Amino acid sequence: MADTEDLSLSRRDLMAAGAASAAIAGAPATASAATPDAPHLAQVTFKVNGQKRSLTLDTRTTLLDALREHLRLTGTKKGCDHGQCGACTVIVDGRRINSCLSLAVMHEGDEITTIEGLGAPDKLHPLQAAFIKHDGYQCGYCTPGQICSAKAVLDEIKAGVPSHVTADLTDALKVTAEELRERMSGNICRCGAYSNIVEAIGEVAGGLSKGEMA
Amino acid sequence: MKFDTPATTNPIDQLKVVGKPTDRIDGPLKTTGMAPYAYERHDALENVAYGYVLGSAIAKGSIKATDVSRAKAAPGVLTVVTAQTAGKLGKGDFNTAKLLGGPDIQHYHQAVAVVVAETFEQARAAAALIKVDYERAKGTFDLASAKDGAPPAGKDNPDTAVGDFDKAFADAPVKLDETYLTPDHAHAMMEPHATIAAWKGDKLTVWTANQMVAWSRGDVAKTLGIPKDNVRLVSPYIGGGFGGKLFIRADVILAALGAKAAGRPVKIALQRPLMFNNTTHRPATIQRIRIGATQDGKITAIGHESWSGDLPGGGPETATQQTRLLYAGANRMMKMKLAVLDLPEGNAMRAPGEAPGLMALEVAIDELAEKLGVDPIELRVLNDTQVDPEKPGRPFSQRKLIECLRTGADKFGWAKRSARPGQVRAGRWLVGMGVAAAFRNNLVMKSAARVRLEKTGRIVVETDMTDIGTGSYTIIAQTAAEMMGVPLHQVTVKLGDSSFPVSAGSGGQWGANSSTAGVYAACVKLREAVATKLGLDPAIAEFSDGRVKLGNQSLPLAQAAADAPIVAEDAMEYGDLTKTHQQSTFGGHFVEVGVDAATCEIRIRRMLAVCAAGRILNPKAARSQVIGAMTMGAGAALMEELVVDKRIGFFVNHDLAGYEVPVHADIPHQEVIFLDETDPMSSPMKAKGVGELGICGVGAAVANAIYNATGVRVREYPVTLDKLLKDMPVVA
Numbered sequence A: 001m002a003d004t005e006d007l008s009l010s011r012r013d014l015m016a017a018g019a020a021s022a023a024i025a026g027a028p029a030t031a032s033a034a035t036p037d038a039p040h041l042a043q044v045t046f047k048v049n050g051q052k053r054s055l056t057l058d059t060r061t062t063l064l065d066a067l068r069e070h071l072r073l074t075g076t077k078k079g080c081d082h083g084q085c086g087a088c089t090v091i092v093d094g095r096r097i098n099s100c101l102s103l104a105v106m107h108e109g110d111e112i113t114t115i116e117g118l119g120a121p122d123k124l125h126p127l128q129a130a131f132i133k134h135d136g137y138q139c140g141y142c143t144p145g146q147i148c149s150a151k152a153v154l155d156e157i158k159a160g161v162p163s164h165v166t167a168d169l170t171d172a173l174k175v176t177a178e179e180l181r182e183r184m185s186g187n188i189c190r191c192g193a194y195s196n197i198v199e200a201i202g203e204v205a206g207g208l209s210k211g212e213m214a
Numbered sequence B: 001m002k003f004d005t006p007a008t009t010n011p012i013d014q015l016k017v018v019g020k021p022t023d024r025i026d027g028p029l030k031t032t033g034m035a036p037y038a039y040e041r042h043d044a045l046e047n048v049a050y051g052y053v054l055g056s057a058i059a060k061g062s063i064k065a066t067d068v069s070r071a072k073a074a075p076g077v078l079t080v081v082t083a084q085t086a087g088k089l090g091k092g093d094f095n096t097a098k099l100l101g102g103p104d105i106q107h108y109h110q111a112v113a114v115v116v117a118e119t120f121e122q123a124r125a126a127a128a129l130i131k132v133d134y135e136r137a138k139g140t141f142d143l144a145s146a147k148d149g150a151p152p153a154g155k156d157n158p159d160t161a162v163g164d165f166d167k168a169f170a171d172a173p174v175k176l177d178e179t180y181l182t183p184d185h186a187h188a189m190m191e192p193h194a195t196i197a198a199w200k201g202d203k204l205t206v207w208t209a210n211q212m213v214a215w216s217r218g219d220v221a222k223t224l225g226i227p228k229d230n231v232r233l234v235s236p237y238i239g240g241g242f243g244g245k246l247f248i249r250a251d252v253i254l255a256a257l258g259a260k261a262a263g264r265p266v267k268i269a270l271q272r273p274l275m276f277n278n279t280t281h282r283p284a285t286i287q288r289i290r291i292g293a294t295q296d297g298k299i300t301a302i303g304h305e306s307w308s309g310d311l312p313g314g315g316p317e318t319a320t321q322q323t324r325l326l327y328a329g330a331n332r333m334m335k336m337k338l339a340v341l342d343l344p345e346g347n348a349m350r351a352p353g354e355a356p357g358l359m360a361l362e363v364a365i366d367e368l369a370e371k372l373g374v375d376p377i378e379l380r381v382l383n384d385t386q387v388d389p390e391k392p393g394r395p396f397s398q399r400k401l402i403e404c405l406r407t408g409a410d411k412f413g414w415a416k417r418s419a420r421p422g423q424v425r426a427g428r429w430l431v432g433m434g435v436a437a438a439f440r441n442n443l444v445m446k447s448a449a450r451v452r453l454e455k456t457g458r459i460v461v462e463t464d465m466t467d468i469g470t471g472s473y474t475i476i477a478q479t480a481a482e483m484m485g486v487p488l489h490q491v492t493v494k495l496g497d498s499s500f501p502v503s504a505g506s507g508g509q510w511g512a513n514s515s516t517a518g519v520y521a522a523c524v525k526l527r528e529a530v531a532t533k534l535g536l537d538p539a540i541a542e543f544s545d546g547r548v549k550l551g552n553q554s555l556p557l558a559q560a561a562a563d564a565p566i567v568a569e570d571a572m573e574y575g576d577l578t579k580t581h582q583q584s585t586f587g588g589h590f591v592e593v594g595v596d597a598a599t600c601e602i603r604i605r606r607m608l609a610v611c612a613a614g615r616i617l618n619p620k621a622a623r624s625q626v627i628g629a630m631t632m633g634a635g636a637a638l639m640e641e642l643v644v645d646k647r648i649g650f651f652v653n654h655d656l657a658g659y660e661v662p663v664h665a666d667i668p669h670q671e672v673i674f675l676d677e678t679d680p681m682s683s684p685m686k687a688k689g690v691g692e693l694g695i696c697g698v699g700a701a702v703a704n705a706i707y708n709a710t711g712v713r714v715r716e717y718p719v720t721l722d723k724l725l726k727d728m729p730v731v732a
């Protein structure tokens, strides 16, 4: 921390400031650590969009950077690198994850689906087509994450996985706007396309059931 | 082409393509992840090294010493650049603080070094090994305490006065005098500021995320001290901007410096936790509003004063702007004061001025309506004006505020609102409705384009215009298709490259109208060239169905380019119609909220916007602009606040976990209605903008709805449950 002698900080203030800067500082606060050794490399093999890929990676490489920088699959976006935005959502073994919060080497043998694996401009996935039809995006940067998340959400509902807003755990789960909004809330869209995104997903689900209103 | 007389009938009025709800032509690329954003140009170049930025740990002071030796020795590191090693740097016209700090530090997280390494992981690790010794200086970080000594905002933002405000206010039988607070806001666009820079000799290319290609190309050149002609700036896809990417930021300059030092292309994305203090933000305001009215609600005096702060050399948040024009009243007074604050640089964010200004003014109007015992819509109708209240000889080109409010009231079920607050209960929820006027000026900017007819009959449009999610690609294609008489899919649009003609760029909601007007001008030229080539009179030839027709002659458009493509280039420039007529956009925002009677949790239940904003070129994308702005307005009302650490001088909550923005669960289905309007004063497109109008007034409509639900008036945004709790009505 910089010179603080002109400040009279209480212990509580210091803890608060320390906690804040540790969590958020622009660079890791390890200036006193020893110079790191050469990077530890490891090999990892997984399937991406059905194709077997083997990479030798610095073990610090996230799954997100393995996809974007090493496999050049840049459809998966980096919005925060901290698990706070959902732009990096991919589907691993059928479940959605924030790929920025996961090291690539943890995925030996996994099956990974990215936006590129769902569809292509001339062969759109129904969700991709619905996002276009309902204008469920603007700048497009959160969009691959929204679509991957939406795909997993529909599968979760089908599988009967309840959410925070599921009122009845014994009935079959319904696709309501409220369920979608709750389950999609890890995917931020700063352009604010939410209203259209929910309609796009609802259409692919075969229509929204009536839910409760707040 | 010069636009200096009101538009008459022109080919756009056919509305075969323009004005139709149209899917975005960039949709298939964006939804499949194939649209390349700035950091992702694997297609454009190889052998790119990674940069990682170190931000200052103090807000103000200087660097005594920087030790980069351990960082330089770290594995994979190619170079480290600091102000000491960067050589002489200038400052761009659009930047207030330097983009690379040192020895002087102007704000927290101002960049002080960039590490370039073979990999991202190596650059990040090495950045942590840089040791900077700072000398902290005393700074000013608290607007409330700096407010009283703050000088007037300066010659660009003079105080204005009409009549005798003080006397009229003193004499008014009904008075309102309240102060409202809006906090600092972050753009928080989803794509971080990012750049890849590559040198070829003394020529620099930057692939970057930027709203204003020409401005920023100039500022890159100026900052690096190289001729503008040596800089190419490419920005075809931008992951959101909202004003935050109007100007160059540290990523561009540090990538260029890093690439020069490393002898390799370098890419940098600003780390998310750096963005909030390193880049710009919407400054906080303190606003005092005084309104005097007659017993029956006629405003006789209206005064709006606003205080904001910025770094030395910066500008004010122009929060009084709309109050000059929105309501009638013979006696008027507007003042802005600008304090020097050593916080990060303040600058434009979506509807600068009006967004926070209306968050205050439209609550004040709600409060006045209650004092008078009149409906808040009726109060607005009663005080409507069809002329500039400061210059009554100057009419509005179009002003359908009353229609917006009336239409909205009807569609929203406003009649069901209880005038007395705290009366409507639905289960655990106290329910209330709120309304606010939306207002934002229409700006027009010179804009150029080049259009080419290819042998195949395809039309290619090139302009340095940007699409930041606004839908520029699509409306430009619609414009060219309409003008040249071809279907939409026969048009290719290329944007965001400084090698293309200079456009209006994306800002101030001028982009849609201005950039398409530039394309219109170029198409008029192309039509002339095509008709001449085909031996038809350009003045009366018709372009439709891929053919050029005159009388009983009908020739294929492509025939004109049979030997060689035909290229035309032109710009649209503007005369003084914006001076003779006040051009503005209007709207009404309607919001229904539920407030939990016990916990004060606030939920938005319904939202409606009614907009009158000239011709709507693509109702589908325009609606998206409006709902997106409504969402951002909901954020400003309920959660967004950069929290200032007033001793250390930085925004504490500088990431997306701490700086809360609306998520899916916060936003209900949203309705938007566009009134049928064309504005022949704005351009041959007869369009205006909606991207900023959509946020103007939303915050106040939410706050007014919360008041209507609970009877608790909060004048300090965001309206959070802790501010409601102590005054909540006792309910069973």
Ligand code: FES
Binding pocket: A077, A078, A079, A080, A081, A082, A083, A084, A085, A086, A087, A088, A089, A098, A099, A100, A101
């Ligand atoms: S980039 Fe992974 S959650 Fe934001």
Ligand code: FES
Binding pocket: A136, A137, A138, A139, A140, A141, A142, A143, A188, A189, A190, A191, A192, A193, B190, B239, B240, B469
């Ligand atoms: S489309 Fe821009 S952030 Fe969602």
